[in-house]
Amino acid sequence: MxxxxxxxxxxxxxxxxxxxxxxxxxxxxxxxxxxxxxxxxxxxxxxxxxxxxxxxxxxxxxxxxxxxxxxxxxxxxxxxxxMLDNTKPYEGIMDALYRLKEHGYHLAIVSNKFDAAVKKLRQDFFDDVIPVAIGETPSIHKKPAPDTVFQAMRELDVKPENCIYIGDSEVDIQTAANAGIPCISVNWGFKSTEFLKENGAAQIVSTPTELVNAISDM
Incomplete structure (x- = not known):
């Protein structure tokens, strides 16, 4: 199981x-x-x-x-x-997050954006569904080092074997590998499907619904 x-x-x-x-x-x-x-x-x-x-x-x-x-x-x-002038969740993301929460998943954000902005964006967009957000600070190595991922695990009180990582870039693929956890890549972000494949993506999804199904199948 x-x-x-x-x-x-x-x-x-x-x-x-x-x-x-x-x-x-x-x-x-x-x-x-x-x-x-x-x-x-x-x-x-x-x-x-x-x-x-x-x-x-x-x-x-x-x-x-x-x-x-x-x-x-x-x-x-x-x-x-x-940072809130035009920024918004991708279509279908909020529904996907709520589905995961309803299914009992713990959720977190890790980002190479500076920490104050990451925490503010979590609060503005995801306050009722994602409790933990870790950004770049002088005291923690940024991705692709696994440090922010491990910090999120500590704050959620989970172990690597409990976790799946989701991202849109080669940095995310490398981060997941360095943390020793599986990675699901999404192709609606900043990198193309071809680029993700060239950089070692093991699994690529094209919609938030596909993402929820992929997470549930792991």
Whole structure:
């Protein structure tokens, strides 16, 4: 009998479509600090490794740019003020989460987005269904290190053999492998089916209904 009763989710590109607000925030900072303007599709290719890497990939000369630190601070301030402008759960996600909760699953979020934003978004969108959310902080290694996943397990009081990981990127596939738990990849987020296959996805789903069924079958 399966003991997998815990689903740990990535946030951006898995639960929330946040691409427009991320793009707007990057472009605000680029305009202020002399960088180019990006489309959503261009930012889509840069996300997944946290905001420090996002700004590094977006700002000319990356971390060597003398404005890098100032740009990082400005991004966090602007994004915190505007992260709800366009962001919303993907269609069908809320129903899927409620179904999982009704079936007795423990739910958590782990993300490479900075921790204050992750906790705020959990509260705004998922407060009655997901109790735990872990983001990037100086005291915990970000994904693909398994540390945020293990922290979520501790807060939920579950073991790795109880858990399934769900994400939309190669970073999520690597994170699940490093945590020693199975991964279900979703293709409605920031990476394509082909990209996920090329990066070792063992199982890919295309709708939240498929996702609930895949989780239930593990």
């Amino acid at each position: 399966s003991t997998r009763n815990t689903a740990i989710f990535d946030l951006d590109g898995t639960l929330l479509n946040s691409l427009q607000d991320l793009t707007n925030s990057v472009n605000y900072c680029m305009k202020k600090y002399g960088g180019p303007s990006y489309t959503c599709e261009e930012i889509r290719e840069k996300v997944g490794n946290g905001i420090y890497v996002l700004i590094e990939r977006s700002l000319p000369q990356g971390r060597s740019n003398p404005n890098y630190d100032a740009c990082m601070k400005e991004f966090q301030i602007y994004y915190k003020a505007h």
